[in-house]
Amino acid sequence: MTAAVAETIDAFHRGLFYVVQPKGRGHRSGMDAMLLSALVDDDRPIRVADLGAGAGAAGLAVASRLPAAEVVLFERSQEMAGYARRSVLLPENDRMAARVTVVEADVTLKARLRKDAGLVDESFHHVIMNPPFNDAGDRRTPDALKAEAHAMTEGLFESWVRTAGAIMIPGGQLSLIARPESIAEIIDACGRRFGGIEVTAIHPRDGENAVRVLVTAVKGSRARLSLRAPLVMHEEGTHKFSSLVDDLNNGRAAYARR
Amino acid sequence: MTAAVAETIDAFHRGLFYVVQPKGRGHRSGMDAMLLSALVDDDRPIRVADLGAGAGAAGLAVASRLPAAEVVLFERSQEMAGYARRSVLLPENDRMAARVTVVEADVTLKARLRKDAGLVDESFHHVIMNPPFNDAGDRRTPDALKAEAHAMTEGLFESWVRTAGAIMIPGGQLSLIARPESIAEIIDACGRRFGGIEVTAIHPRDGENAVRVLVTAVKGSRARLSLRAPLVMHEEGTHKFSSLVDDLNNGRAAYARR
Numbered sequence: 125m126t127a128a129v130a131e132t133i134d135a136f137h138r139g140l141f142y143v144v145q146p147k148g149r150g151h152r153s154g155m156d157a158m159l160l161s162a163l164v165d166d167d168r169p170i171r172v173a174d175l176g177a178g179a180g181a182a183g184l185a186v187a188s189r190l191p192a193a194e195v196v197l198f199e200r201s202q203e204m205a206g207y208a209r210r211s212v213l214l215p216e217n218d219r220m221a222a223r224v225t226v227v228e229a230d231v232t233l234k235a236r237l238r239k240d241a242g243l244v245d246e247s248f249h250h251v252i253m254n255p256p257f258n259d260a261g262d263r264r265t266p267d268a269l270k271a272e273a274h275a276m277t278e279g280l281f282e283s284w285v286r287t288a289g290a291i292m293i294p295g296g297q298l299s300l301i302a303r304p305e306s307i308a309e310i311i312d313a314c315g316r317r318f319g320g321i322e323v324t325a326i327h328p329r330d331g332e333n334a335v336r337v338l339v340t341a342v343k344g345s346r347a348r349l350s351l352r353a354p355l356v357m358h359e360e361g362t363h364k365f366s367s368l369v370d371d372l373n374n375g376r377a378a379y380a381r382r
Numbered sequence: 383m384t385a386a387v388a389e390t391i392d393a394f395h396r397g398l399f400y401v402v403q404p405k406g407r408g409h410r411s412g413m414d415a416m417l418l419s420a421l422v423d424d425d426r427p428i429r430v431a432d433l434g435a436g437a438g439a440a441g442l443a444v445a446s447r448l449p450a451a452e453v454v455l456f457e458r459s460q461e462m463a464g465y466a467r468r469s470v471l472l473p474e475n476d477r478m479a480a481r482v483t484v485v486e487a488d489v490t491l492k493a494r495l496r497k498d499a500g501l502v503d504e505s506f507h508h509v510i511m512n513p514p515f516n517d518a519g520d521r522r523t524p525d526a527l528k529a530e531a532h533a534m535t536e537g538l539f540e541s542w543v544r545t546a547g548a549i550m551i552p553g554g555q556l557s558l559i560a561r562p563e564s565i566a567e568i569i570d571a572c573g574r575r576f577g578g579i580e581v582t583a584i585h586p587r588d589g590e591n592a593v594r595v596l597v598t599a600v601k602g603s604r605a606r607l608s609l610r611a612p613l614v615m616h617e618e619g620t621h622k623f624s625s626l627v628d629d630l631n632n633g634r635a636a637y638a639r640r
Contacts, residue, residue: 304581304609308569323562325583325609333640334609351562351583351592354612382591 131207133214136181137375141188142216144207145179153181156301156336158373159326160254161185163299163340165378168192170249173291175231175284176200180208180224182252187220189375194223198243200230232283243291251288252299255280257306281306285313294344297381304334311349319345322381325354340381352382389465391472394439395633399446400474402465403437409462409514411439414559414594416631417584418512419443421557421598423636426450428507431549433489433542434458438466438482440510445478447633452481456501458488490541501549509546510557513538515564539564543571552602555639562592569607577603580639583612598639610640 130147136158145152161182164172169192174183177197187195197212199205205228211217212224229241231253239245281302288298298318302310307323314321318341325334334354357369364370371377388405394416403410419440422430427450432441435455445453455470457463463486469475470482487499489511497503539560546556556576560568565581572579576599583592592612615627622628629635 305607307607307609308566311566312570325612327611331611333611337609349563349565351565351595353585353589353591354583 136185137188140375141184141220142211142214143179143181143184144210144214145181146203146207153178155373156254157181158185158375159336159338159369159379160252160299160301161189161375162372162377162379163338164190164193164250164252164297165380166190166193166250166297168249170194171196171247172250172252173198173243173248173288175251175253175288176255177208177226178204178254180211180226182254184211184217184220184224185375186250186252187224189378191220195225196242196248197224197226198229198231199226200228202228231287233287238287238290243287245290246293248292248296250297250299251292253284253288254301255284257303281309281313285310285317289317289343292343296343298339298341298343300339301336302339304337307337307339310337310339314341318343320347320381321349322352323349324352324379327354327356329358330356330360338379350382394443395446398633399442399478400469400472401437401439401442402468402472403439404461404465409436411436413631414512415439416443416633417594417596417627417637418510418557418559419447419633420630420635420637421559421596422448422451422508422510422555423638424448424451424508424555426507428452429454429505430508430510431456431501431506431546433509433511433546434513435466435484436462436512438469438484440512442469442475442478442482443633444508444510445482447636449478453483454500454506455482455484456487456489457484458486460486489545491545496545496548501545503548504551506550506554508555508557509550511542511546512559513542515561539567539571543568543575547575547601550601554601556597556599556601558597559594560597562595565595565597568595568597572599576601578605578639579607580610581607582610582637585612585614587616588614588618596637608640 132147133142133144164186172186172193172195174197177183177199180197183195183197186193197208208226212221227242233241320342322340324338326336327334359366390405391400391402422444430444430451430453432455435441435457438455441453441455444451455466466484470479485500491499578600580598582596584594585592617624
């Protein structure tokens, strides 16, 4: 047997763009990346940083929906950055390839090293992130590439949000998707850098616990946190997505701040 | 004009018990206290501490709904503790008067002073609290009694939750109601003392931001936080409470942990 690297080319936004992803290993993007990208609601010519971009699904989704957006995909793993570059270069993604750049960089770098890695101070209007997570309770994943994507380090949000605050213009918007149990760590990381935090819980169905939270915040804002009406993914008694969730997932709508 | 202290005697749980409260000054209890009391879902002979009990509405609501519960109302303000004592002694509250005690004590005391004030280590099964809050943004309240009830001090949750953790048996339950913007401070205060945190947002109506959060946690638990399905107070297009909220508000149901 020859050692073949299995991969797939997956359609998002009902075929409006595609992403090359490793198959059976590494983090595979899906709905989380699409919901994250929906948080960027800005038609102006903006610069958007996707921190920990993986194969590029969330950042490409922003570039696909917002024709004036330039997107930089920052990814630490050489291998995943390679997938991101190949994703950008797919012929199917031609209309946005000129607006999307891939930078291999560790988003937890500080000061001069961060700047040298391309994470330049006050150079983005939006920063999006879907930080890796893992549980002490989960079985150790045997897959090193996936383990890297899912490794939840102590202080992870602190270091990622610090970088987001640094590279964003005043008034810029941070957007992220995470698990509900991370909510205090996220708010603490926002600290005095960000205000106007808006949290939206995502529940699979009415009456069920949330499985994700969407969080946005504005650099330098003093407004207080709000806990918005939740999103319920599935309509009562069906496997279909609710129409709003389906629109967000397929790039037909943005999830605007209040 | 003589200086008369205006007060009212208010019915709760549709007349099942009453509370004497100052009128036009001080903190007046209402729905928050009733929702808080609904978090205690325990038919055993339990001891319940109400920290910062004010005139006693939440603690009396627990005693009213749970006939095996003994309740101690801890209140720092001499004047409010006086209202609490008079509430307990109302003839209408006769059936629970023997199970409710009022203790004038500052719940932020530590160590020996705390114990001497009656806040004895590992002596309660449940601790409930509706900690005071105020905004820098709100107009200063001209009423000293109300100001005391609403004063949000830096580290308030930390000191209140520390006391709750100390006076509760292992496996005991903390229950509180607070504003959404306090969520990170509450979770941080729970720290390693409490786990299995369950957060429920309360929204006035579908689509509106939450105005309160209900939080429960278990002393010594290692379970992770869950964000439960929200409670929506008002049914679509009416001023009526939803039937669950009405039941919680009127002592006809408890809001059980999952």
